[in-house]
Amino acid sequence: MNTRINRREVLMLSGAAVGGLTLGGPASAWNEASPPPGLTQKNSRFQSLKPIRPDEPIGEREMRITFMGTSVIERRAQQRSSVFVELGNGESFVFDCGSGVVSNYVAMGVPWSRMSKVFLTHLHGDHTSDLTHVYCFGPQGDRKFPLYVWGPAQSGIRNPTYVPGDPGNPEYFDDGTIEFCKHFREMNRWHTESQSFVPTRFLSADGDGYDIFATELDWREGQATRTWSTSGTIANPSESNDHWTAYQCNGVRISYFPLLHDRNGSIGYRLDWLDEGLSMIFTGDTKPSWRLVHEAAAGNRPLDVLISEVVVDPEIWVVRQSGLTEADGARYFAGLKNAQAVQENSHTPQKALGYILRQLQDSQRAPRLAVATHFQASDDTISAAMADIRSWYAGPVTFATDLMVVRATRSSVVPYRAVVSDYSWSARFARGGDTYSPKYADDRSCNPYAPMAPLKQFDDVLLADAIAPEAYDPGGWQDVNNNGACQD
Numbered sequence: 001m002n003t004r005i006n007r008r009e010v011l012m013l014s015g016a017a018v019g020g021l022t023l024g025g026p027a028s029a030w031n032e033a034s035p036p037p038g039l040t041q042k043n044s045r046f047q048s049l050k051p052i053r054p055d056e057p058i059g060e061r062e063m064r065i066t067f068m069g070t071s072v073i074e075r076r077a078q079q080r081s082s083v084f085v086e087l088g089n090g091e092s093f094v095f096d097c098g099s100g101v102v103s104n105y106v107a108m109g110v111p112w113s114r115m116s117k118v119f120l121t122h123l124h125g126d127h128t129s130d131l132t133h134v135y136c137f138g139p140q141g142d143r144k145f146p147l148y149v150w151g152p153a154q155s156g157i158r159n160p161t162y163v164p165g166d167p168g169n170p171e172y173f174d175d176g177t178i179e180f181c182k183h184f185r186e187m188n189r190w191h192t193e194s195q196s197f198v199p200t201r202f203l204s205a206d207g208d209g210y211d212i213f214a215t216e217l218d219w220r221e222g223q224a225t226r227t228w229s230t231s232g233t234i235a236n237p238s239e240s241n242d243h244w245t246a247y248q249c250n251g252v253r254i255s256y257f258p259l260l261h262d263r264n265g266s267i268g269y270r271l272d273w274l275d276e277g278l279s280m281i282f283t284g285d286t287k288p289s290w291r292l293v294h295e296a297a298a299g300n301r302p303l304d305v306l307i308s309e310v311v312v313d314p315e316i317w318v319v320r321q322s323g324l325t326e327a328d329g330a331r332y333f334a335g336l337k338n339a340q341a342v343q344e345n346s347h348t349p350q351k352a353l354g355y356i357l358r359q360l361q362d363s364q365r366a367p368r369l370a371v372a373t374h375f376q377a378s379d380d381t382i383s384a385a386m387a388d389i390r391s392w393y394a395g396p397v398t399f400a401t402d403l404m405v406v407r408a409t410r411s412s413v414v415p416y417r418a419v420v421s422d423y424s425w426s427a428r429f430a431r432g433g434d435t436y437s438p439k440y441a442d443d444r445s446c447n448p449y450a451p452m453a454p455l456k457q458f459d460d461v462l463l464a465d466a467i468a469p470e471a472y473d474p475g476g477w478q479d480v481n482n483n484g485a486c487q488d
């Protein structure tokens with residue numbers, strides 16, 4: 001059967017790659033003209049897509065989905081997990097914010113102000129790490145207003161090592177999104193204070209750029225959400241608190257539903273742009289779930305874009321990840337058992353994605369485009385996975401990699417390949433306006449940077465060691481500005 005052959009081919013290629021890269025061989029064994037197999041990996045499917053520039057204006061009736069991170073493991077070609085959804089009505093949403101993805105947001109020219117609504121599917125590091133950058137640097141740019149975060153409520157799983165009387169080891173951990181945000185806020189305290197010598201809040205904003213408004217979603221019953229914020233002045237961005245609704249505003253509804261990934265609490269999101277009748281689902285991570293089938297089949301018309309995670313076959317995983325092969329005997333089989341256990345606990349096998357799509361097709365609800373993501377996407381792995389998916393489903397399916405852009409309207413759903421600079425600077429500001437004085441302000445007329453206070457958070461003992469600008473750049477701007485220090 002095709003699937004089997006494809007998988008074997010991938011495994012054979014893996015063996016070759018291991019020989020060339022992991023085991024090394026003499027350094028002289030390769031040169032740029034004939035690199036080892038691991039360096040010849042391609043994603044021809046992505047390369048064949050029509051190019052699009054990051055600054056291509058969005059259509060008024062367009063839903064644009066940009067894949068900012070698409071891998072489950074750390075690799076240069078693919079950052080971890082994040083999907084950016086923009087609508088022609090001006091709304092924009094970040095779904096997951098895994099490690100490394102902010103560099104892709106920057107390359108795509110997305111300003112901080114358009115990354116202010118972040119929906120987390122679960123609290124794994126590969127889905128949350130770059131929230132640090134979004135939070136810490138947004139207020140230095142054009143998000144001088146609060147960051148909004150949605151995510152699951154606590155798991156309710158009992159701590160198996162609970163010992164009565166040990167406050168460090170409670171019976172139940174509060175592992176929900178609000179507690180995550182509280183600690184996240186404090187974890188970044190040095191950062192936020194240190195950078196608050198410049199303005200971080202627009203006069204028009206209901207909170208500071210370093211404020212957070214968190215909404216915790218009840219994964220079990222879809223009951224009323226729980227919110228928390230760093231300041232009582234911040235308004236809830238959602239106009240509805242309906243069952244299973246995370247956000248509703250401006251003709252957009254983002255609903256959520258529980259999925260099966262690792263531990264209670266993982267959720268998927270469905271976005272409906274009600275005015276245009278456009279819709280998408282992002283699963284985050286999950287085992288195959290009937291709830292996903294149900295949610296993807298809901299609505300008056302088929303879903304426009306179904307973004308599902310998918311995982312490589314365990315044999316491919318263990319060979320690529322560990323360098324072990326069957327010839328290694330017990331160590332290989334232990335690795336294989338581990339990879340199988342991870343799939344059983346966490347992920348959607350290739351055939352399962354095909355099966356899910358088939359169920360949707362059988363109920364006249366096949367999505368206009370299915371996108372597999374969270375997947376190490378190269379020609380060999382895509383070919384093997386596609387064979388598995390095709391054993392169930394013949395409709396439109398593609399594989400995400402970083403900077404794939406899907407443009408969806410009522411008339412078409414088309415994937416593109418964004419062409420970006422590897423050397424881009426942060427995006428131009430999309431939002432401006434007057435600001436409050438910085439938290440650490442210095443309004444004295446002798447301060448040339450007033451009200452900003454660049455030297456306010458140093459003790460005199462440190463300032464005494466500052467090399468005076470007149471020493472290294474006499475007449476330069478710092479010298480002229482007297483190094484920003486007032487002569488008291």
Ligand SMILES: [Zn+2]
Pocket residue numbers: 122124127261285
């Ligand atoms: Zn995960």
